[in-house]
Amino acid sequence: MLTGKKALVTGGGRGIGRAIALTLAEYGADVAVNYSGSREKAEQTAGEIRAMGRQAVAIQADVSRQEDCVRMFQEVSTAFGGIDILVNNAGITRDNLAVRMSGEEFDQVIDTNLKGAFFCMKLAGKLMMKKRSGRIISISSISGVKGNAGQINYCAAKAGIIGMTKCLARELAARNITVNAVAPGYIDTDMTAVLPDKVRESVLAQVPLGRMGQPEDIAETVAFLASDRTGYITGQTILVDGGMGM
Numbered sequence: 001m002l003t004g005k006k007a008l009v010t011g012g013g014r015g016i017g018r019a020i021a022l023t024l025a026e027y028g029a030d031v032a033v034n035y036s037g038s039r040e041k042a043e044q045t046a047g048e049i050r051a052m053g054r055q056a057v058a059i060q061a062d063v064s065r066q067e068d069c070v071r072m073f074q075e076v077s078t079a080f081g082g083i084d085i086l087v088n089n090a091g092i093t094r095d096n097l098a099v100r101m102s103g104e105e106f107d108q109v110i111d112t113n114l115k116g117a118f119f120c121m122k123l124a125g126k127l128m129m130k131k132r133s134g135r136i137i138s139i140s141s142i143s144g145v146k147g148n149a150g151q152i153n154y155c156a157a158k159a160g161i162i163g164m165t166k167c168l169a170r171e172l173a174a175r176n177i178t179v180n181a182v183a184p185g186y187i188d189t190d191m192t193a194v195l196p197d198k199v200r201e202s203v204l205a206q207v208p209l210g211r212m213g214q215p216e217d218i219a220e221t222v223a224f225l226a227s228d229r230t231g232y233i234t235g236q237t238i239l240v241d242g243g244m245g246m
């Protein structure tokens, strides 16, 4: 389905990003695995992809820094000769009630989750416009659709992803580039492992399918949107949430 495609997955060393990187490779793509701090995990993901017979590189870049993103795209171009699929997955949380949240906590989440995605969209968009094809897929969140107490920074960033997706889908449509978002619900990763039991139980009670999602649930949806077969879908946000957001 993705044979010969060149993909970049930000924050691909663990959690949802790792599952996306591995799933894209399973479907035939070569994958650049971005990481900010944990080289070992990204190298491990890249090694597993190479073991499948695909090309893979691990590339360090803090997506909140534009100069890092510029270097990362240069490295992807050198390694793969171009890019067909960008997955904006890197993200952090700094939860606090709005009245207690510091400007720094707000900025950190916006800089990584929203601005980081913007820098990568811009750089990927330039390369894809020349090729007149491409797929840009960003990981939003159900928090950006419904709102979530204690996450004003994260909700703003993830709703922003949905807005940027619609904007870019319109800007790049004439060049045969589709731009979509996936909004996960409650997924079993390091990000949610830190939640207290009480919070986990109350969130699970809101999931009609009655279970947490797995990173692979998100990865399959990203692979679907990355395929040439879904080229008539653009500007959309697909909720992958066990029915939580309906």
Ligand code: NAD
Pocket (backbone or CB within 6 Å): 010, 011, 012, 013, 014, 015, 016, 017, 034, 035, 036, 037, 038, 061, 062, 063, 064, 088, 089, 090, 091, 092, 112, 116, 139, 140, 141, 142, 183, 184, 185, 186, 187, 188, 189, 190, 191, 192
């Ligand atoms: P995670 O914490 O396991 O993974 C986040 C990844 O992003 C890590 O690899 C981390 O190193 C990377 N990262 C963080 N800051 C970065 C930066 N500045 N530059 C480059 N990489 C950076 O969490 P996850 O659950 O796998 O989250 C993946 C994405 O899915 C995030 O965007 C998150 O907001 C989103 N999401 C997760 C859930 C969930 O329930 N787990 C729900 C909705 C959305």
